[in-house]
Amino acid sequence: MEKTKRQRSDSFQARIRNTSARYPRLILKRLLVFFPLLFAASLVIFFSLRLSGVDPVNVMLGERQATEDVIFSLREQFHLNEPLIAQYWQWVKEVFSGSFGIDYINRQSVAVMIGQRAPITLGLVIMSTTIGTVIAVGLGVLSAVKQNTILDRVISVAVLIFVSAPSFLVAIGTLIFLTVFMPDVAFTGAINSVGDYFSRLIMPSFILALYMLAIVTRVTRSGMIIQLRSAYATAAIAKGLPMRVVIWKHCFRNAFIPVLTIVTIFIGAAISSAVLVESVFSLPGLGGLLTQAIKTNNYPIVQACLFILLLLFLSLGLIADLIYMAVDPRARIAGKKVLT
Amino acid sequence: MTVEFMTVRGIVYAVQGASLSLKQGEVLGIVGESGCGKSVMVKSILRLHREKHTRYGGQILIEGRDVLRLTQKEMGIVRGTDAGMVFQDPMISLNPIIKIGEQIAETLRIRKSMSKRLAYDESLRLLRQVGITPPEDRYLQYPFELSGGMLQRVMIAMAIALRPKILIADEATTALDVTIQAEILALLKRLRAERGMSLIVVTHDFGVVAEMCDSVCVMYAGEIVESGSVERIFASPAHPYTKALIDSVPRPGTHGDKLSSIPGMPPDLLSVHTGCAFYPRCSVAEKCCETERPELHSAGGAHIVRCERPIWKK
């Protein structure tokens, strides 16, 4: 008697564990997509910049005159006399060593410049994505459950306004508001401590989150409405589950699948908008560095910034996909998304 | 009872003045074509329609309690314990991303406050009872890994988990293959006998009624046009619609004969019809049927028919 009970308990545990056995292999499979994509993107970044026809030596010299010797030694130093493929290979090596090369104008290490500025941009993107998703999911579910009530209407209107308002306009609006009504609030100047970091970043993160918040709320709402009307939701109600369980355990988990896809897409928008919002609030992030570098044709910085932002984008997408596979058993079997 | 819906095209008068009763342990069949209000009616028993755009009228009594007057919270207790329901398409009636065992066990945990282990054991027992083997393996599978017949068994296990007094099978076999249909019907029959439940079988197939039921209601355009015991109605159908339905069922021994069918379509329930709803398709209709609404007449005992020119009068 005692023994059979233990046996059954063991098999119970073993089986619960067994369902996730396929997971590691799928992660590996997904990584096999990630790296080629990163490689292809690095090719695009590097070679499209070389297509512009700007001579780096002119960028380095600026207005100054130089002798043939100086020009030749510059070409040597920056490997510019080598074929493009070799130059690309040189860059790849620099990326892997973490140095990202030397910039054309200030002759500084690109890695150092990026290292100073990346935390701002990364912080903005990650904070805003988190804020946006969490609040949006709550609002979306709420307005789906309370469909066509005043609350739903209010949320829908607010969402419509923020969907329409590009982040950087909202940022500018906030800035105007602050300068007119609270001229004492400082939003420029150096960041010296962790406290500074968060206090400077929290408002821009919120502003950045608004756009995503609006879209995700909308997707969550319409997804939830469809799920709430589905046959399985009716069946779940019919078997006597409380609405709370039907909403969160049954409907929300299904509605969350497309939401995740949208979040992945909007991480891209968040990265783009982060560049703009930084510029509005004069935050010393990657955006300012990138635009300045584009204006001056300072390619080592341009390609490094683009590469870092892209790496961020693809990594967050990877994380979202892994969550996706954890949520949807069908994706684990087929190894691919049902949506997209 | 009446059920009306608000839709983009206006108000749908889905069920009008329908009335039926069910004794303990009885098997009642509800028959009719698609769109006749059968499903709407049985779903109303558990109040599964969207409350905001639905208006119920009349009363639905389960052991003297009117479910239409209950609060949502009280409804939560009625669902599952007073009446359980099995739906038409098991492929979409189970949550696609939750393990089937969990979908049974959660009801037990939440409604009966069972521990995880107890609910697990009880779910396995239920799975075994509806003929799913081996239950330990099936427990961990997702709906897309099982066949339609299997899923319908799971649905049944879910519906009987809380030992309901009434089990409603809403076209439970329509989406399945013929052989599987027979198995599911046999299962329902066996469970009813084992558990002493009442059973409501909604179907468009008189064959199923003949196989399963004690009594039967025929619905047309949201109204009950005929009801009575199965033997009685099969032997002497009174309403022309019932007769036409019975005649359209293929029978052994009549090989080679042409099966009859009913011309036309059931009416649109967006408007209220004057006169008899079946008038446009009726083979024995007379002029007065177009304008005069037929009353309910007794055709002997509990056999009731809504027709002014019932077949037995001829």
Add this chain to the structure above:
Amino acid sequence: MRQYGKGNLQGGELTRTTNVGTLFTPAMVAASSILLLILIGTIFAGFLAPYDPEAIDLSLSYGPITPEHILGTDNVGRDSLSRLLFGGRTAITNAFLVVGVTVSVGIPLGLLCGYYGGALDGVIMRIWDVILSFPPLLLGFLFVAMFGRGSTASILALGIAWIPMISRLARNLTIAERNKTYVLAAKSFGFSDARVIFRHILPNCTSTLLAELTVDIGYAIIVLASLSFLGLGVQAPTSDWGLMLQESLVYVRQSPLQTVIPSVAIGLMIVSLNIVSDSIQLYLDPEQRKLPSFERFLKKHGTHS
């Protein structure tokens, strides 16, 4: 108890012909009138603008709102109303050009890929995969860096950056249409591939493509304004909404009004575009359409009970 008299028959007919819910919600009417106003304002900017938008008058720097300058003047004394009207013309024209570039390359390419499939389709779609792995604005940056700054470059950059999206959509639609009976029928008549693709398949895809492109116009306005705002798009002294933002933001403490004007213009335009496309979508999807309550409906159309 319901009665089945004559009056109620009328009631039944009424509900049958009534299409509950309307396309012309108050929001839709307001939004389309705003759009119309903006379009008229920018198309006739030449007649409506009181001054030359590029005429500098340093004595009027940050002029307040006066009868002569209804929206004041900017840092070098240019009339803001005139700049707003001409700026709108630049912004909207450029947005249409971006969509034009996208459409003229993306749609034919998508149709061909979808119709012929095979290696061509495989290769092009893999290229699009790579390009689409870039967040949209970053791709804009990359192309601006490639083409140089300025309005032509930014239009080209965005136009090219969006080709993958629209051509993929066109391809998927074509694949869906390709095996339908009418296409097979057209082929069996011996029509050339080009005729089948452009005269038969394309017309069946237009409604979906148009819906997508309407949204893209609004999006193009935002992204172009962003690029100008960062100094990578339209260059001074041309009037442009994005550029007005950039120029005024530097002096926002002296004259917030000059920042408010272009922000409001862009905001209104985008909000209106979204409301219009939204209302249409909601109207076309009965599941989402808002229904009046039973009481309200019965009050409006008379009771039956």
